[in-house]
Amino acid sequence: VPSPTQIVIKSKNFKTLLHWQYPPLFETPRFTVEIKPYSIGSYKNVSACVNISADFCDLSGEIHDLFSSHWLRVKAIIGSEESEYVETSEFILQKHGKIGPPKLHLSRHSDKIFVDIYHP
Numbered sequence: 001v002p003s004p005t006q007i008v009i010k011s012k013n014f015k016t017l018l019h020w021q022y023p024p025l026f027e028t029p030r031f032t033v034e035i036k037p038y039s040i041g042s043y044k045n046v047s048a049c050v051n052i053s054a055d056f057c058d059l060s061g062e063i064h065d066l067f068s069s070h071w072l073r074v075k076a077i078i079g080s081e082e083s084e085y086v087e088t089s090e091f092i093l094q095k096h097g098k099i100g101p102p103k104l105h106l107s108r109h110s111d112k113i114f115v116d117i118y119h120p
Contacts, residue, residue: 003083004031004074009059011097013120016059018049018072018088030077033057034085038069051077066094 004020011017022029033049036042049057063070069092073085105116 001029001076001078001081001083003086004055004076005086007072007074007086007088009072009088009091009096011093013100014060014093014097016063016093016097018057018059018074020055020074020086022055022076025078027078028053031055031057031074032077033059033072033074035059035062036071036073037063037065039065043071043073046072063093066097067092 002023004022006019006021008019009016010019018033020031022031030051030053031049032051033046034043035046036044046057046059046062048061057074059072069090071087071090073087075085076083100120102120103118105118107114107116
């Protein structure tokens with residue numbers, strides 16, 4: 001069973017996703033994702049991403065420490081066979097995550113201008 005490729009972690013406004021590619025096959029592959037927080041030192045399943053058919057996993061609820069290192073890995077499963085896990089590089093949300101600009105809303109009431117700023 002081939003391993004997933006092109007594994008990328010993307011994080012914007014604290015929404016963190018792991019994406020990967022997989023070659024088209026006759027059978028539908030399933031995927032399992034695991035996370036290793038530095039504080040624990042070992043891998044554990046990402047409960048929402050066990051035996052999934054999607055080629056991404058939402059990790060937003062898995063990373064609780066913005067400053068801590070995390071590693072992720074994913075494997076493919078076809079029938080009773082499994083690929084090797086493929087591991088990401090170190091991911092630190094505070095360092096690698098992106099925060100978008102705030103949203104602004106301007107309004108005018110008589111001779112006054114109101115500016116509302118909403119954080120992302």
